[in-house]
Amino acid sequence: MTDLVSNGGRFAAITQRPPRPEAVVAAHTRRRYVRERRFKLIGMSAVIVAISLLAILLATVLSNGAGAFRQSYAVLDVRLDPAQIDPSGNRDPEVLADADYQAVLNDALVAAFPDMDDRQGRRALRAMLSNSSALQLRQMVLDDPALIGSTVPVRFLLDDERDQYLKGEVDPSIPEANRRLKDRDIALVDRLAEQGRIETGFNWTLFTNADSREPEQAGLRAALVGSFWMMLICFFLSVPVGVAAAVYLEEFAPKNRWIDLIEVNVNNLAAVPSIVFGLLGLAIFLNLFGVPRSASLAGGLTLALMTLPVIIVVTRAALRSIPPSIRAAALGIGASPLQVVFHHVLPLALPGILTGTIIGMARALGETAPLLMIGMVAFIANVPSGPLDPATALPVQVFLWSDSPERAFTERMAAAIIVLLGFLIAMNVIAVLLRKKFERTW
Amino acid sequence: MATAIKVNELPKTEVPAAQRPAPKMSARKVNLWYGQKQALFDVDLDVAKNSVVALIGPSGCGKSTFLRCLNRMNDTIDGCRTQGDIRLDDRDIYDRSVDVVQLRRQVGMVFQKPNPFPKSIYENVAYGPRIHGLAANKAEFDEIVETSLKGAGLWNEVADRLSQPGNSLSGGQQQRLCIARAIAVAPDVILMDEPCSALDPIATAKIEELIDELRQHFTICIVTHNMQQAARVSQKTAFFHLGKLIEFGDTDQIFTNPKQQMTQDYITGRFG
Amino acid sequence: MSMTESGPIKKHLVRSYDDDMEQITRLITEMGAIVEQQVAFATQALAEGDEHAARTVIDRDPQVDALEERLDQTAIRVLAIRQPMAIDLRIIAMALKISNDLERMGDYAVNIAKRVIRLQSQTRIRPIPTMVMMSEMCQEMVKDILDAYIARDPDKAMAVWKRDQEVDNAHNSVFRELLTYMLEDPRKITPCIDLIFIAKNLERIGDHATNIAEKIHYMIHGDEINRSRDDEK
Numbered sequence: 042m043t044d045l046v047s048n049g050g051r052f053a054a055i056t057q058r059p060p061r062p063e064a065v066v067a068a069h070t071r072r073r074y075v076r077e078r079r080f081k082l083i084g085m086s087a088v089i090v091a092i093s094l095l096a097i098l099l100a101t102v103l104s105n106g107a108g109a110f111r112q113s114y115a116v117l118d119v120r121l122d123p124a125q126i127d128p129s130g131n132r133d134p135e136v137l138a139d140a141d142y143q144a145v146l147n148d149a150l151v152a153a154f155p156d157m158d159d160r161q162g163r164r165a166l167r168a169m170l171s172n173s174s175a176l177q178l179r180q181m182v183l184d185d186p187a188l189i190g191s192t193v194p195v196r197f198l199l200d201d202e203r204d205q206y207l208k209g210e211v212d213p214s215i216p217e218a219n220r221r222l223k224d225r226d227i228a229l230v231d232r233l234a235e236q237g238r239i240e241t242g243f244n245w246t247l248f249t250n251a252d253s254r255e256p257e258q259a260g261l262r263a264a265l266v267g268s269f270w271m272m273l274i275c276f277f278l279s280v281p282v283g284v285a286a287a288v289y290l291e292e293f294a295p296k297n298r299w300i301d302l303i304e305v306n307v308n309n310l311a312a313v314p315s316i317v318f319g320l321l322g323l324a325i326f327l328n329l330f331g332v333p334r335s336a337s338l339a340g341g342l343t344l345a346l347m348t349l350p351v352i353i354v355v356t357r358a359a360l361r362s363i364p365p366s367i368r369a370a371a372l373g374i375g376a377s378p379l380q381v382v383f384h385h386v387l388p389l390a391l392p393g394i395l396t397g398t399i400i401g402m403a404r405a406l407g408e409t410a411p412l413l414m415i416g417m418v419a420f421i422a423n424v425p426s427g428p429l430d431p432a433t434a435l436p437v438q439v440f441l442w443s444d445s446p447e448r449a450f451t452e453r454m455a456a457a458i459i460v461l462l463g464f465l466i467a468m469n470v471i472a473v474l475l476r477k478k479f480e481r482t483w
Numbered sequence: 484m485a486t487a488i489k490v491n492e493l494p495k496t497e498v499p500a501a502q503r504p505a506p507k508m509s510a511r512k513v514n515l516w517y518g519q520k521q522a523l524f525d526v527d528l529d530v531a532k533n534s535v536v537a538l539i540g541p542s543g544c545g546k547s548t549f550l551r552c553l554n555r556m557n558d559t560i561d562g563c564r565t566q567g568d569i570r571l572d573d574r575d576i577y578d579r580s581v582d583v584v585q586l587r588r589q590v591g592m593v594f595q596k597p598n599p600f601p602k603s604i605y606e607n608v609a610y611g612p613r614i615h616g617l618a619a620n621k622a623e624f625d626e627i628v629e630t631s632l633k634g635a636g637l638w639n640e641v642a643d644r645l646s647q648p649g650n651s652l653s654g655g656q657q658q659r660l661c662i663a664r665a666i667a668v669a670p671d672v673i674l675m676d677e678p679c680s681a682l683d684p685i686a687t688a689k690i691e692e693l694i695d696e697l698r699q700h701f702t703i704c705i706v707t708h709n710m711q712q713a714a715r716v717s718q719k720t721a722f723f724h725l726g727k728l729i730e731f732g733d734t735d736q737i738f739t740n741p742k743q744q745m746t747q748d749y750i751t752g753r754f755g
Numbered sequence: 756m757s758m759t760e761s762g763p764i765k766k767h768l769v770r771s772y773d774d775d776m777e778q779i780t781r782l783i784t785e786m787g788a789i790v791e792q793q794v795a796f797a798t799q800a801l802a803e804g805d806e807h808a809a810r811t812v813i814d815r816d817p818q819v820d821a822l823e824e825r826l827d828q829t830a831i832r833v834l835a836i837r838q839p840m841a842i843d844l845r846i847i848a849m850a851l852k853i854s855n856d857l858e859r860m861g862d863y864a865v866n867i868a869k870r871v872i873r874l875q876s877q878t879r880i881r882p883i884p885t886m887v888m889m890s891e892m893c894q895e896m897v898k899d900i901l902d903a904y905i906a907r908d909p910d911k912a913m914a915v916w917k918r919d920q921e922v923d924n925a926h927n928s929v930f931r932e933l934l935t936y937m938l939e940d941p942r943k944i945t946p947c948i949d950l951i952f953i954a955k956n957l958e959r960i961g962d963h964a965t966n967i968a969e970k971i972h973y974m975i976h977g978d979e980i981n982r983s984r985d986d987e988k
C-alpha cells in the first residue's frame with residue numbers, strides 16, 4: 042500500500058503540473074503549422090527550381106540540336122559522259138578512279154543554271170554543294186560502272202551555310218558584309234528551291250560519318266564507336282574486379298588494420314576528381330605500358346580505373362543490405378562461405394550491384410576530363426575499327442564541336458548532347474527496370 | 484525419411500571416462516570470449532539422445548552463445564574464441580580434422596526469425612541436400628522434399644504450391660519450412676534459437692507439437708525466453724546466468740522445485 | 756541441499772503478483788483462524804456440555820465454506836493469469852489442498868458440535884478426561900499448524916506432524932474406555948457410540964493437521980516428507 046502511495050508520488054510531479062493556458066497552446070500550435078508550411082514551401086520551390094532548370098536545359102539543347110537531325114540535299118541530273126569518264130571505254134577501274142568528276146559535277150551544275158557559266162558563277166555553284174560531292178560521284182561510278190553514259194538524278198549534300206539558310210538560321214536582312222552567305226549565294230539557293238531541286242531528309246550522315254572539317258559531313262560515328270569500345274573495356278574490367286574486390290572485402294577479409302586502410306582508401310578513391318584518374322591513366326597506360334595515345338583502350342582502361350572504386354562501394358553497400366539471417370540460414374544448413382556468397386548473397390545483391398554498375402557506367406560514358414588528359418581530344422576523321430585505333434568519345438566530340446565557330450557545328454554539338462543524353466537516360470531506365478525485375482523481398 | 488543417407492564419419496578421439504548412456508552431445512569446461520569479454524564460463528552440459536534440452540535465462544546470459552557453440556556458428560563471428568571440449572557422439576567437434584560444413588549438416592539450426600531463402604518452397608528444402616550431394620536425381624530430390632515437408636507437418640499445406648516463394652507463407656509456416664529445410668539433410672541434432680519468439684500462440688503450439696514429434700528421431704536443443712514453453716517441450720532444462728550454467732536438471736524439477744535460489748528467482752519472476 | 760529455504764523470499768518484479776500471493780496466504784490464515792475457533796468451541800462444548808458453544812460452531816460453518824470458495828476462485832485466477840512456477844506454484848497448489856483440509860476440519864468440528872447437542876438429551880455419562888485431553892491436543896495442533904503456515908516454518912510443522920502419534924494413542928485409549936462402559940451398561944451404548952464418533956472426529960482433525968504439516972513441508976522444500984514416523988495410520 043505504501044508503495045502505491047509512493048507510486049502516486051512518483052507521478053505527482055507529472056499529473057499535477059498546472060495545465061498551460063489555452064492561448065499559449067494555440068499559439069504554439071499555430072507556430073508549428075506555420076513552420077511546417079514554410080518548410081513545405083521551401084522544399085517545393087527547390088524542386089520547382091531544379092525542374093525548371095532541367096527543362097530550360099533540355100529545351101535549349103533540343104531546340105538547338107533538333108535541326109541537326111535534318112539535312113538539306115540538292116538533287117541534280119548528272120550526265121555521266123563516257124567521253125569524260127572513260128574515254129577508252131574498257132571500264133578500267135583505275136581509269137574510272139582517275140577521271141575528273143569535278144568537271145562532271147560542274148557540267149551538271151551549269152546544266153541546272155545555264156546563266157552561271159562564267160568563272161565566278163561556277164565557283165558560286167561549286168560552293169553550293171559540299172566539297173565531298175565529286176568524291177560521291179566517283180564512288181557511285183566505281184560502285185556501278187553501268188551507269189556511265191546515262192543521266193541520273195543524284196542527291197548531293199548541300200553546303201552547311203546554305204543548309205542553315207534553308208533551316209531559317211541565316212537572316213537575309215542582316216547587312217551582307219556581316220554574314221558569310223552573300224546575297225548571290227542566297228539567290229542561288231532560292232533558285233534551286235524554285236526548281237524543286239532541294240530535298241530534306243533525316244541526317245544519316247550524323248551517324249555514319251566520323252568527324253570532318255566540313256560541318257555537313259561531320260558525324261558522330263567515331264565518337265559512338267569509341268565510346269562503345271571504352272564502355273566495353275570499362276565494363277569487363279571494372280565490374281568483375283570491382284565485384285570480386287567488394288565480395289572479398291565484405292565477406293571474407295579479416296578485420297584488421299590493413300583491411301581498414303584499404304577500405305578507407307577505396308572510399309576516398311571513389312571521391313577523387315575524375316581528372317586525377319586521367320593523369321593516372323596518362324602516367325600508367327600511356328607512358329608506362331605504351332598504350333597508343335587516343336586509343337579506346339587507353340580511354341577504357343582509364344575509365345575502368347575511375348569506375349572501379351564506385352563499383353566497389355556500391356557493391357559493398359548492396360552486399361551489406363542483405364540481411365544476416367540469410368547468411369545464417371545458409372551457414373546453418375552447412376553451406377560453405379563460398380556457397381553462401383554465390384548461392385545466396387550475390388544473387389540477392391545483384392539488383393543493387395547492377396544498378397550501381399549501370400549508374401557508374403553512365404558516369405563513365407559522360408566523362409570528359411580524364412579522356413582529355415590521355416589525348417582523346419584529337420580530331421578523328423576515320424571511324425576506328427578496333428580498340429587500338431585512335432578514337433574519340435561522345436562527350437569529347439561535344440567538347441570539340443563546341444569549339445568550332447560554324448553555326449552548323451553548334452547545331453551538331455547540341456545534337457551530340459541529345460544523343461549522349463539519350464544513352465544516359467536509356468541506361469538509367471535499364472537500371473530501374475533491372476532493379477524492378479530482380480528485386481526480391483525477404 | 485532421408486536417414487538412410489550415409490553420414491561422413493567424424494574422426495574419433497579418445498574418450499576420457501566411461502559414461503553410462505553416452506550422451507548425444509556433451510560439453511565440458513566450455514569457455515568463450517568475444518574479444519576481451521568472456522561470455523561463457525566453464526559450462527558443462529550433456530544432451531541425451533532423442534531428448535529436448537531447453538536453455539533458459541535472461542538476455543545476454545550466454546544461452547544462445549552456447550547453442551551456437553554446438554554447431555560452431557560462433558566461428559563466423561570475428562574475435563570469438565572458444566575453449567573446452569564439445570563432443571558429438573564422443574568426437575570433439577572443435578578438433579582440427581573436423582570439417583565444419585559436415586558438422587553443420589549433422590547439427591542443424593533453426594533461427595529466431597523465420598528465414599527461408601527467397602526461393603521457392605521446393606528449393607528451400609532441396610538446397611541442403613543439393614549442396615551436400617545427398618540426392619542423385621530429380622526423383623530423389625522430390626522424395627526428400629516431400630518427406631521433409633511431411634516431417635515438418637507442412638506438406639498438406641504446401642503440396643500444391645511448391646514452386647511458390649517461401650516468403651509467401653505465413654510466419655508459422657515459414658518457421659516450419661525452416662525446420663523442414665533443417666531436417667532435409669538428416670541431421671542428428673537440431674538447434675533451435677528461440678524458434679517461436681516471432682510467432683503467434685497458434686503457430687507456436689504447432690511448432691511445440693512438432694518439436695515433440697521430432698524428438699522421436701532427432702536430438703533437440705532449444706533456447707527460449709518463454710519458460711512455459713521450456714517446461715512444455717523439454718525433458719531437461721538448463722538455466723544460464725551471466726555466462727555461467729547455474730542449474731541443469733530435469734525440467735519437472737527445475738520448474739517445480741529448483742535447487743538454486745537464482746533459478747527460483749528467475750522462473751518465478753523475482754529477478755533483478 | 757536445497758537453497759530455497761535460505762533467505763527470505765524476494766518480491767516479484769510485478770507488484771500485483773505479490774498482492775495476489777498475499778491474498779491467498781491471507782485467505783488461508785483467515786480460514787485457519789475460524790477453523791481453530793470452531794475446534795476450540797467444539798472442545799469447550801464437549802468438555803463442559805456447552806450447548807450454546809455447540810450451536811455457535813454449527814452457525815459459523817458456512818463462513819468456512821464461503822472462505823474456501825473464495826480461496827478456490829482466487830487461486831484459479833492467479834494460476835490462469837500468472838502461470839506460477841516453483842515456490843509460487845507450490846504455495847498456490849498447497850493453498851488449495853490446505854483449504855480443503857481446513858474445510859474438513861471445520862466439518863468435523865460441526866459433527867462434534869451436533870453430537871454434543873444430542874448427548875445433552877441422552878443418558879448422562881461420566882466425562883472422560885482422556886477425551887477432553889485429546890480434544891485439547893487437537894485444538895493445540897490446529898493452532899500450531901496455522902502458526903507454522905503463517906511463519907512458513909517447516910520445522911514447526913514437523914513438530915505438529917510428530918504429535919499426531921499422541922492423538923492416535925489417546926484415541927485408542929478413549930475407544931477402549933468407552934468400550935468398557937458399553938459392556939458395563941447397555942443403556943450407555945447410544946451415548947458411548949456418539950462419543951466414539953466424536954473421538955474419531957477429533958482423531959481425523961489431528962490427521963488433517965498432519966496433512967497440512969506435510970503440505971507446508973512440500974510447499975517450502977518441494978519434496979516429500981521423510982516418513983520416519985510412518986505407522987499403521
